[in-house]
Amino acid sequence: MGLKRDVSLSSALGYKGQGPYLTYILHRIGGSALFIFFTVYILSLVGVDSMQALMSNWIFQIIVLVFGLFHAINGLRITILDLSPKLIEHFRTAINIEWVAYVLVAGFAVFVVLQNAMGG
Amino acid sequence: MEITVKIFRYNPEKDQRGHYVSYTVEADPNDRVLDVLELIKGHKDGSLSFRRSCAHGVCGSDAMRINGRNMLACKTLIRDVGANITVEPLMGLKVAKDLIVDMDPFFDNYKKMLPYMINESPLPADGRERLQSPEQRARFDESTKCIMCAACTTSCPSFWASDEYYGPAALVAAHRFVFDSRDEGASQRLEILSETNGTVRCHTAYNCTNACPRDIQVTKAIGELKMAMVTGKLE
Numbered sequence: 001m002g003l004k005r006d007v008s009l010s011s012a013l014g015y016k017g018q019g020p021y022l023t024y025i026l027h028r029i030g031g032s033a034l035f036i037f038f039t040v041y042i043l044s045l046v047g048v049d050s051m052q053a054l055m056s057n058w059i060f061q062i063i064v065l066v067f068g069l070f071h072a073i074n075g076l077r078i079t080i081l082d083l084s085p086k087l088i089e090h091f092r093t094a095i096n097i098e099w100v101a102y103v104l105v106a107g108f109a110v111f112v113v114l115q116n117a118m119g120g
Numbered sequence: 121m122e123i124t125v126k127i128f129r130y131n132p133e134k135d136q137r138g139h140y141v142s143y144t145v146e147a148d149p150n151d152r153v154l155d156v157l158e159l160i161k162g163h164k165d166g167s168l169s170f171r172r173s174c175a176h177g178v179c180g181s182d183a184m185r186i187n188g189r190n191m192l193a194c195k196t197l198i199r200d201v202g203a204n205i206t207v208e209p210l211m212g213l214k215v216a217k218d219l220i221v222d223m224d225p226f227f228d229n230y231k232k233m234l235p236y237m238i239n240e241s242p243l244p245a246d247g248r249e250r251l252q253s254p255e256q257r258a259r260f261d262e263s264t265k266c267i268m269c270a271a272c273t274t275s276c277p278s279f280w281a282s283d284e285y286y287g288p289a290a291l292v293a294a295h296r297f298v299f300d301s302r303d304e305g306a307s308q309r310l311e312i313l314s315e316t317n318g319t320v321r322c323h324t325a326y327n328c329t330n331a332c333p334r335d336i337q338v339t340k341a342i343g344e345l346k347m348a349m350v351t352g353k354l355e
Contacts, residue, residue: 002132002222003215007280011211015275016188020326024277078324085343091326 019095023074030071037064058117062110069106073098121203123147125156127168128208130215138215140206141165149199153186153207157193157219170219177333180269183210184219190271190331210274212283225283226270232286232312233294238305256301263296263341265334272328272338278321285321286313288328288338295341299354310349319346 015021040060044051054060077098081088123145130138143160154175161168173179175194182193185208187201198205213221244250266289273279273287286294294313298306313319319342328338348354 002217003130003138005212005214005283007211012277012280014188015185015211015327017275017325017327018330020324020330024323024325024327081324082343082346085340085347088340088343089337091324091329091339 020091023077023095023098026067026070027074027078030067030069030074033064033067034071037068058113061113065109065113066106069109070102073102073105121147121149121198123156123198123203123205125160126204126206127157127160127218128215129168129218131167132217147198149197151198152194153191153196153198153201153205154182154193156198156205157207168219169217178267180267180271180333183269183271183274183333184208185210190275190327192269192271192333195333210270212274212276212280213270221270221274223270226273226287226289227268229273229283229286229290230268230293233290233297234305234309234312235293235297237297237300237303238308239302240304250302252301259301260296260299262336263292263299265336266292266296267334269333271331271333272336275327275331276322277325277327278323282317284317286317288322288342291319291322291342291345292336292338295345298345298348306348306354310345313345314349319349322346 013025017024040051040054044055077094081091081094087094124142125145126140126142128138129135129141143164145156145159145164147156147159154172157168157170158172161170170184170193171181172194173181175182177192177195180192183190184193185191185206186193186196187206190210193207207219209215209219209221213223213225216222239250268289270289272292273289276285276288278285279287291313294309297303298309322339322342324339324343326339329336329340332338
């Protein structure tokens, strides 16, 4: 008797886990974006025209950069805290620093892509 | 103040699936969510089911999802959650009735951690206590605070994916004994924790740390276990 154990994607995403949980979700999205990027990249190397066109599309480049860079910077934060468990109690500070670093790096990267797209 | 409480309802004898029922009641901002649930059960709908025991944040019976987040109903004030409150059962465990979940998988995982003192060495010469310094005691002090409410485990995305994962509460129980200088079962427990459903499934979402009503640094405790497994040192 009783309702089956069932955690849907919507109820999981709806959990109010605050900032750290947001980085957890964005990390997964970033990983997926990198997977898509590598697939498109390899297919473009093979010579698939549509994939080559996608690779040079500035919107695609920005999406991959925004999510891929988050995955990289968040991964770095996770690695540092994993290697120093004593620092884990300062995870909120670590996440705030991560956001600042991310906005600076991603902002610069997007600026370069946009500048290239406008100029080109 | 008048508040609206939307409660998840499920009666296994009548319902195929759960649904929500809203109740409007008068409450004081300093009332707790548990008080409001008691009020609804006592005056509006006696069929409402939920667990409660001590009602003072010690027994851990009344953990539930309040406005989308795991909390103890007896420690959550109305003024902190507002006039529109949604109360749901913990996620990742079967719902037995209304806000009551089947805690068996949770306690099964807890038992796997061998949550008791293991020490086969002879007693000290005086035949009395196995002494411990304040520093040695402080090493695992935080993990002794766990009240087994399951708020951490049922906020963990890895546990949502599979209840085979031991979950944060069980890992905190392991931490409590692994770092106890009087215990001799650390290697046994670290062996269990190195299995597929052990610490490797913690992806540091920190939901557990945020959900813990006792403010235990759950993710830190798991991190220390991970480090002990890698280095073999219990420092």
